[in-house]
Amino acid sequence: MGFLDRFFRRETPRKSAKERLQLVLIHDRADISPGTMELIRKDLIKVISNYMIISEEGIEMDLERDGRSVALVASIPVLEVKRKRSREGDK
Amino acid sequence: METRIIVVTSGKGGVGKTTVTANLSARLAMEGFKVVAIDADIGLRNLDVVMGLENRIVFNMIDVIEGACKLPQALVRDKRVDNLYLLPAAQTRTKDAVTSDQMKELCDSLRGEFDFVFVDSPAGIESGFRNAAAGADEALVVATPEVSSVRDADRIIGLLESFGKTSINLIVNRVRPEMVRSGKMLGVSDVMEILAIDLIGIVPEDDSVVVSTNKGEPLAMTDVSPAARAFEKIAGRIMGKDIPLRDIDDLEEKGFLVNFRKLFGRRGGRS
Ligand SMILES: Nc1ncnc2c1ncn2[C@@H]1O[C@H](COP(=O)(O)OP(=O)(O)O)[C@@H](O)[C@H]1O
Ligand SMILES: [Mg+2]
Numbered sequence: 055m056g057f058l059d060r061f062f063r064r065e066t067p068r069k070s071a072k073e074r075l076q077l078v079l080i081h082d083r084a085d086i087s088p089g090t091m092e093l094i095r096k097d098l099i100k101v102i103s104n105y106m107i108i109s110e111e112g113i114e115m116d117l118e119r120d121g122r123s124v125a126l127v128a129s130i131p132v133l134e135v136k137r138k139r140s141r142e143g144d145k
Numbered sequence: 146m147e148t149r150i151i152v153v154t155s156g157k158g159g160v161g162k163t164t165v166t167a168n169l170s171a172r173l174a175m176e177g178f179k180v181v182a183i184d185a186d187i188g189l190r191n192l193d194v195v196m197g198l199e200n201r202i203v204f205n206m207i208d209v210i211e212g213a214c215k216l217p218q219a220l221v222r223d224k225r226v227d228n229l230y231l232l233p234a235a236q237t238r239t240k241d242a243v244t245s246d247q248m249k250e251l252c253d254s255l256r257g258e259f260d261f262v263f264v265d266s267p268a269g270i271e272s273g274f275r276n277a278a279a280g281a282d283e284a285l286v287v288a289t290p291e292v293s294s295v296r297d298a299d300r301i302i303g304l305l306e307s308f309g310k311t312s313i314n315l316i317v318n319r320v321r322p323e324m325v326r327s328g329k330m331l332g333v334s335d336v337m338e339i340l341a342i343d344l345i346g347i348v349p350e351d352d353s354v355v356v357s358t359n360k361g362e363p364l365a366m367t368d369v370s371p372a373a374r375a376f377e378k379i380a381g382r383i384m385g386k387d388i389p390l391r392d393i394d395d396l397e398e399k400g401f402l403v404n405f406r407k408l409f410g411r412r413g414g415r416s
Contacts, residue, residue, distance in 0.1 A: 066328030071292050072335045079299050079339065122302070122341045 080117045084124040091115065098128065107134040148256040151263050151383075152185075152281035154305075156297030158268030160289045161318035164354060165376075166265040167195045169285075171363035172380035174229035178260035181220065181230040183252075185277035186267040187242060190234035197361025198223060198231050207235040210247045216254060225366055230259075240272050245279035252280025261383075270304060278305060283312040285345065289319045290331035299340055314345035316379065321350045344390060346379035348372050 081087070086094075095115050102108055112131035117124050153166045163186075170182040183206065184192035193199040204219035209232075216232075223229035235242065255262050266277035278284065284305050288298035298315070305313050317333045324330035333347050351372035357364045364373040365380075381388045 068325065068328045068330055068332065068335070071331050072339065075292055075295055075331075075339055078296060082296065082300060083303065122306075 076119065080119055080124055083119075083122075084117050084126075086117065091117075094126075098130070102130060106132045106136055109133055146260055148259055149261050149283060150252050150255070150281045151261065151283045151285055152266055152278045153263060153285045153287060154266035154274060154277065154301055155287045155294070156268065156270060156274075156301040157288075157294045160294050161287050161316075161348070162268075163191050163195050163265050164358070165285065165287050165316060165318065165348075166192060166263045167363045168365050168373075168376040169380055169383065170261070170263050171196070171223075171226055171229060172365040172376050173261050173383065174223070174226045175365060176380065176384065177228070178384075179228040179230075179258075180261045180263070181232055181255060181259050182263045182265065183232040184234035185248070185264050185273065187234045187238055187240050187273065188236065189267065190236050192265045193221075193231060193233050194361055195358055196223070196231055196363060198233075199361070202233045205233045205235045206251065207238055207242050210243055210251060225362075240267065240276070243276055245272075245276050248276040249280040270300060274301070274304075275308075278308060278310065281310070283314070284310050285314055285316055286340075286342070287316045287318050288336060288340070290317060290321075290325070290333070290336055292331075295331065295336055295339055302340060302342055314343050315340060316346050316348065317344065318348045319350045320347055345382050346375060347390070348375040348379075 095113065098115070099108065099110055099113070109131040113128065115126070115128040118127050119125075153162045153169075155162050166182050170180045174180045182192060182196065184190050185206075186192070187207070190205075193202060198221045201221050204214040206219065208214045209216050209219045219232060221231040221233060223231070252262060252264070264277050264281055267273035286298050286301055286305075288294045302313060315337070317336050320333060321330060325332040333344070337344050349371045351370055353364060353368055353370035354372050357368065364370060365376055378388050
């Protein structure tokens with residue numbers, strides 16, 4: 055099976071073990087649950103919306119590994135930068 | 146030489162901590178070092194039977210800590226190998242019988258007396274593990290190439306780092322090269338990539354480990370099996386010898402070519 059799996063780049067048990075581990079360890083290491091991630095995401099949107107108009111649907115936010123440490127990486131598409139920074143007038 | 150105190154730990158149980166402790170202790174004693182192996186698995190002692198010294202225990206570690214005997218009285222000397230000693234765990238006590246400070250004190254009292262002190266840690270991340278790690282300068286983390294073992298090892302490494310341990314090395318145990326090659330199992334390179342710590346050795350799955358445990362005779366003492374050779378290499382690396390980790394490639398030649406060779410019944414170039 056090894057040969058054909060590799061030849062057709064099929065998902066082997068070895069590969070899925072590795073991928074599942076990498077995913078679960080990111081959350082273990084950061085000690086952040088998916089629920090907390092969602093809260094961070096909402097708060098990020100709130101804060102950044104004070105300064106720019108952003109596409110909420112286009113936000114990509116993830117924990118990524120870097121050796122033994124974990125980084126929070128967010129990509130937030132900006133639609134428009136607000137001319138004047140005003141905390142009141144953004145609604 | 147300055148005494149080196151090394152905790153052998155893993156998080157998960159049954160991955161080979163006791164096997165590694167017994168074999169590395171025996172091997173280093175055979176190299177001429179004075180070695181003591183401490184069983185820190187209080188209430189579930191096993192290092193004594195794996196080393197084959199269970200019949201000669203009089204006192205144990207808790208007796209020493211509580212002052213019921215002097216340290217030398219509790220040490221069981223191995224008659225087969227010079228300079229090899231066991232400090233057994235208490236079997237009828239619980240892990241709460243000692244504190245981290247007492248363990249640290251015990252370990253420190255061995256400084257100057259021995260070249261190597263190995264501490265066989267119990268499974269888990271609670272007090273038993275913390276006590277075992279308390280007095281150690283270095284850690285050997287044992288993991289098997291399985292999802293649950295690697296996950297627990299990662300947790301243990303994080304804890305060891307938070308205790309301020311800087312010398313942490315990985316041993317991957319029970320590696321089955323055939324299964325790795327056929328994509329059924331995690332390989333050593335996968336485990337290393339995931340855990341991102343230094344690898345000090347690879348021990349293959351080997352029936353002779355079971356046989357030696359049954360006889361109570363560490364492999365290092367008699368055998369020339371693949372696992373015995375693996376322990377010899379790890380002991381060498383601990384001594385500071387530059388023994389390349391060539392086995393990674395040997396165990397896990399990857400890719401098309403190897404599979405192609407296998408199809409035609411030929412093996413890779415190295416042996
Ligand atoms: N490389 C190996 N090959 C075959 N069996 C092994 C190997 N390493 C450990 N074992 C077996 O696995 C079991 C658990 O090992 P042990 O050292 O007691 O683990 P731990 O101390 O981590 O609980 C034992 O029965 C042992 O003989
Ligand atoms: Mg054990």
